[in-house]
Amino acid sequence: MSTVDPTVPSVSEGYERTRPSGTVKLPALYASAGARAATSVAGGAASSASRKVLPALRNSPVGRVLPASLRSSGPEKVSGALELPRVAHVVDGLSADAEWHENFCRVVHASPRPMAPGAAEAAVFSGALHSLAFPVAMSVLTRKDFPLPVLGMVHLSNTVHHVTDVAVGERVTATAWTENLRSHRSGTMLDAVVTLTREDGTVAWAGRSTYLAKGVHTAIAGEQPRPEQDVAPERAPFEAPLPTGQWSLGAGTGRDYAAVSGDYNPIHLSDPSARALGMKGAIAHGMYTASRALALTGVPAEVPFTWSVEFATPVRLPATVAVAVDDDGRGAHWSTSRVQVWDPKRGRPHADLRVSAL
Numbered sequence: 001m002s003t004v005d006p007t008v009p010s011v012s013e014g015y016e017r018t019r020p021s022g023t024v025k026l027p028a029l030y031a032s033a034g035a036r037a038a039t040s041v042a043g044g045a046a047s048s049a050s051r052k053v054l055p056a057l058r059n060s061p062v063g064r065v066l067p068a069s070l071r072s073s074g075p076e077k078v079s080g081a082l083e084l085p086r087v088a089h090v091v092d093g094l095s096a097d098a099e100w101h102e103n104f105c106r107v108v109h110a111s112p113r114p115m116a117p118g119a120a121e122a123a124v125f126s127g128a129l130h131s132l133a134f135p136v137a138m139s140v141l142t143r144k145d146f147p148l149p150v151l152g153m154v155h156l157s158n159t160v161h162h163v164t165d166v167a168v169g170e171r172v173t174a175t176a177w178t179e180n181l182r183s184h185r186s187g188t189m190l191d192a193v194v195t196l197t198r199e200d201g202t203v204a205w206a207g208r209s210t211y212l213a214k215g216v217h218t219a220i221a222g223e224q225p226r227p228e229q230d231v232a233p234e235r236a237p238f239e240a241p242l243p244t245g246q247w248s249l250g251a252g253t254g255r256d257y258a259a260v261s262g263d264y265n266p267i268h269l270s271d272p273s274a275r276a277l278g279m280k281g282a283i284a285h286g287m288y289t290a291s292r293a294l295a296l297t298g299v300p301a302e303v304p305f306t307w308s309v310e311f312a313t314p315v316r317l318p319a320t321v322a323v324a325v326d327d328d329g330r331g332a333h334w335s336t337s338r339v340q341v342w343d344p345k346r347g348r349p350h351a352d353l354r355v356s357a358l
Contacts, residue, residue, distance in 0.1 A: 008161045008206050009193045011088045011177055019090050020139050082147045082218055084190065088177035091136050094196070095171045096124045104128045104260040108288060110295035115165055117301055123165035126307065127291025129205045130160065131261040133194040134287075136176040137209070141192060146178070148188065151265065151277060153211040155286040156189070159308040161206045163358065165301075172196040172204060187214045238312075238349045240342055241324040247292070247341075249284060251318045257288040283314035286351070289341055293353040297337035298327040304358040312349040319343070321350060 011017070105112050105125055115121045124132070141150050166172060176194040183189070189212050196205040254268030263285060266273035271281040290309040299305050315321060322344040328336040337355040342348060 008163065008203055009195065009208055010203075011175060012179065015086045015088045015177055017088045017090050017175070019092070082181060082188065084147070084178045084181050085140070085143055085145045087140065087143070088175050089136055089139050091139075091174045093171050094132055094136075094174050096128060096132055096166070096168050098122075098168050100260065101125070101128055101168050104131065105295075107256050107260050108291040108295055110291065112168075113301050115167055115301070122168045123301070124168055124170075125291070125295070126160060126162045126205070127287065127294055129162075129166060129196060130158075130207055130287055130291070131263075132172075133174045133176065133196055133205075133207060135262060136174040137192045137194045140176050140178055148190070148213040148216060151267075153213050155311055156210045156212050157308065157310045158210070158287070158290060159208045159306070161203075161304075161306050161358065163206070163304050164202075164204045166196065166204050170198075172198060183217075184212055187212050188216045188218070189213075238342065238347065240322070240344070240347055241326075241340055243322040243344070244325045245296075245323045246344070247319075247321050247323060249315065249317055249319045249321065251282070253284055253288065253317050254282050257285050261285065261287065263287075280316070282317045284317055284319070286311045286314075289315060289351045290353055293323070293339035293341055293351060294355065296323070296325045296339055297353075297355050298330045298334050299337070299355060300331055300334055303334070305355055306358055307353060307355040309351055309353040311351050313343070315341075315343075315350050 101112065101122070101124060104110075105128070108125075108127055110125045110127065112122045112125065115123045138150075140146065174194055174196055176192065178190055178192050180191045181188065189210060192209045192211065194207050195203050197203050251270075255270075258264045258268060265285075266277055267279050268274070268282060268285050274280075274282045286309075289311075293309070294307060297307075322342050324340045326338045327334065335357050337353075339351075339353040339355075341350040341352075343350065
């Protein structure tokens with residue numbers, strides 16, 4: 001029997017556990033912001049549309065989560081020391097519906113696997129478990145006392161501990177919180193953490209997402225000022241490996257993933273809605289790329305594993321991307337996998353996913 005990795009996250013002491021009232025769903029602001037932006041650009045250029053839509057967005061509930069650069073017409077400075085709410089949201093009774101899970105796997109090209117070899121009961125794909133838990137994390141990120149603009153945050157990386165499989169239809173409890181608020185040369189970083197536990201309280205799955213609030217520079221409660229030279233190291237130059245395949249991603253890739261994940265952030269839906277929020281055009285969801293890469297690996301059934309992904313340049317849609325899969329063995333001989341995704345024309349990396357047995 002495998003020993004559970006001690007780095008599986010847990011709620012720190014001093015956090016208040018609370019159960020949000022009502023059903024937790026991804027905020028409607030994603031859909032409303034995207035719809036308004038898309039409607040506004042129907043008769044004009046994106047720049048004109050942005051000038052029309054931004055005043056309305058600033059004065060709506062969406063304004064609170066706009067990037068700092070878009071929340072006012074002039075320069076904005078954040079004053080005071082930032083502090084994350086010491087609260088964990090707990091939602092009971094979550095489960096992956098069979099039809100939803102089938103649709104999710106279809107979109108990310110994952111093959112559902114049994115809970116055990118030969119068993120009729122299917123295990124929920126690890127990328128789908130992230131989408132099951134994501135609304136609970138978003139309920140924390142969109143609290144009134146959350147100090148950073150949600151739509152302005154850049155998704156940098158994810159680390160997941162897939163301790164045991166969760167069966168399709170099995171009820172689990174999600175617990176989500178934020179932690180590790182810290183400075184970065186480009187803004188402010190933090191981690192959003194979610195665990196999925198069974199009825200006996202054991203953790204089946206845990207995910208940590210690291211985000212960057214770009215352009216937000218301010219003091220952080222409890223953090224000492226850093227010297228100017230104390231910055232994160234630069235990435236090593238990317239050297240493209242020998243590709244083992246490629247993906248052809250259509251302009252509707254973001255909408256397809258939004259339909260199964262519930263993540264209707266406008267930057268993924270269309271060029272007009274993305275431009276209204278300061279992007280050059282629509283980009284693929286990071287977790288679409290991660291889930292599709294994970295689906296290519298040779299993780300055997302019943303093997304606990306951990307996977308992590310680092311995101312580099314976004315995938316601008318539509319796109320053709322190169323993929324390289326490197327599995328260290330298959331079946332009982334599997335121990336690690338690595339999947340790299342990059343732009344073959346420009347030689348720029350998009351994502352680097354690594355998987356290993358726990």
